[in-house]
Amino acid sequence: MTSDHGYPAVRMYIAGEWCQGGTGRTAPIVNPATEEAIGEVPLATTDDLDRALAGAAEGFRAWRDTPVARRTALLHAAADLLTERSAEVGRIMTLEQGKPLAEATGEARRVADTLRWHADDARRAYGRIIPSAPGTLLSVRREPIGPVAAFVPWNFPAGGPMRKISSALCAGCSIIIKASEETPATAAALVGCFVDAGLPAGALNLVFGEPAEVSAHLIASPVTRLIAFTGSVPVGKLLAAAAGEVMKPSLMELGGHAPVIVCADADPARAARRAAQAKFANAGQVCTSPSRFLVHERLVEDFTAEFVKAAEAVVVGDGLAEGTTMGPLANERRLQAVQRLTADAVSRGATVRTGGERLDRAGYFFAPTVLTDVPADADLLHEEPFGPLAPIVPFGDLDEALTTANALPYGLAAYGFTESAATAEHLVRELEAGILSVNHCGGSVSEAPSGGVKESGYGREGGPEALDAYLITKRVSHLLAG
Template structure:
């Protein structure tokens, strides 16, 4: 009998740090490689700062071994039939579903998000792997009308080669699974550089793929010094594709490294998503929806709304409702019952949040809610609301990636769209209106690749996520996500005897 979500959450909530793996390790060439002879890094629980474990740092030898095994395994995995690859991926999804109680606890311990959100992330992991399993059987080419009846001319899709994949800590299970599943489905092998802040969930995810039947050399798992790993992987002639999710500055650097070797990149980079609230909506209902999505994962989401533009006549009412609903969110340890928002993931994010608020205040902004670090242990920053934010404030230009919401008034929709577009980001954007003409104007005029009108939608398995301007190159998710790991080849065959 299948467990309900409530039963899984209840069982998982009874667990604590004892559920955390005691031996963190790299995985290379069929071997789990521990700390022996390697430097280590502390992994901390963001809810209390306690050390969860010590993570081994990959050496140059580890990186080179991962490359060698990816190259060797590609010869076999790329020739494995799509139907067999699909069956293995389906088994991986089933194993993750069976293990999701343990995995959700580990994810919350490392990342800090509430347990229900960790369970939700794993649901998206499973959905994404299943989608890739199904889609890999549809990697169709096409037959071209020949110039001569004696010719057969076709296009076929082939795996691009070994992939270097880089994943951040905010959705370490979902983002890793999306890259790994798509690459494996396409017939590629993968060297996964996973985040040092959340290593155990990466290990558990990898075990599911291996237990499902992915050959040991077809996937490797590295942790350590990001610059060392990225430079060595990308420079290697073995790697034929680079996939990265993370900040714009790091994405630029990796794209430059890849360009030196003419390697294609998929870059899902930062965002600074505007929300435009027009004067023809139910203000309380919209404010409630905005609060729920804004403070998901403590605002550490690339698609998170981070600038709120509200039409003049609704502005004060919207601010009042937003402050009311945000103030009702229970902040605490993600394993505790009833918690809606956990800590930030690390001290860096805590300092960044405080710095953005202090900068805005110095320039004249008013703090209507929150604004300072919560007392006690852990990396907790409360839901924070800013008004009267000047255009020069950093929070209106830099990606916040924290639970701070600036709310600004606007007069006309054209003005709101122009201000929303006045950043270098173009990942996501949202609008709320009951006027079809306004909705069409927004969708046509906004510079973003992921657009929500009267709803907030997290990334979906069957929809492409990408960015315009500085928010990225290429797409992840949907059939476009598998295409990113494939090359098109043209074959022209004469039927004449030679």
């Protein structure tokens, strides 16, 4: 069933059944390009969550005992279904989140490959035999940790859920995932691929609800054994503390404020083009988005001119419209946040080189914005902007730039541009971040780990490390008979 907007009806998936919430509570789903309600999301009750917990407990026993070859084949089948359905999943994503259709469809296809990668890597969750005393067999075994409670935001409606779902299922865990109430239909479409591929009931459960209510109930339950979260630093701290109270491990991918250091020997035009492309992807609503541009004083004018040119070439509009390269911000909260950060910077003396204001149309559209003369005390240089704002700050000494880059409590991503291999290694060694790119602003990839340091979280997603949090290590000492 779909609405007049072509948007599907949203349901939860609990213990093998698609369902509405027990009391029929719902919240509106808004298209950020039009500000119109396009559907309703059901909100879980405590009883709904208890059914999901019971389903996850039962589903874990069935899924854990499924031979790994069978698990891998089923997960590949789900990935194939997602690839086949990527155009429709992308359209749904654009309707509820706003990003351009090509970007959304690409995200759906990319996360299908994430699932394939993890499915294959699950075959290599090896243990080992350790040489020991005669008559003793000493081994190390890796086993799934158990049911997982996972919480993801709205900025990557397919990517966020899939990173948690794929790691959990590939490790042999069951999972209850609370996806964003603002982008629920994309998550439901992903779950539908697993259901249609034949995943056992209870192995994957999808719920929506009041975030504080859902997280408190799922974290406190003795059923869940791991808490996985992607989102802001303040919320991550709250969930990690709640998990700590019941001695549960947690996996936290939290916010960032990624510095870009453009060294004196870099090509300023090339650096500006590559940095701008990354800055305005998903309207800047990316935790690894480049967001503080530290440019050597010899290059800063050339860099700024090219960055402004790239910003003014961005086509802002409805993600479903042909030619759009940047959609709206996802909600009114983000619009107000970028307006506040821009106004604060200007009030302290910053110069708006382009953009700087909401576009005069329906929808949460904000112009790609470049600011110079941004003082060190501006909020924009201290708070994660999570929007299309690019503050450019000159520097004279590289070590001073590194000190500035590392001064914040964040440590998720960092970027550098240089033509010198020695300088590149200096950047990599000194920048305090879990994700670094040199001469580009690369995003996450399935085959390599992503994660932060300092207040940007702990644990890794992607690559062989992605399964670590979802597996426990058992030491087994077996005294042989005789």
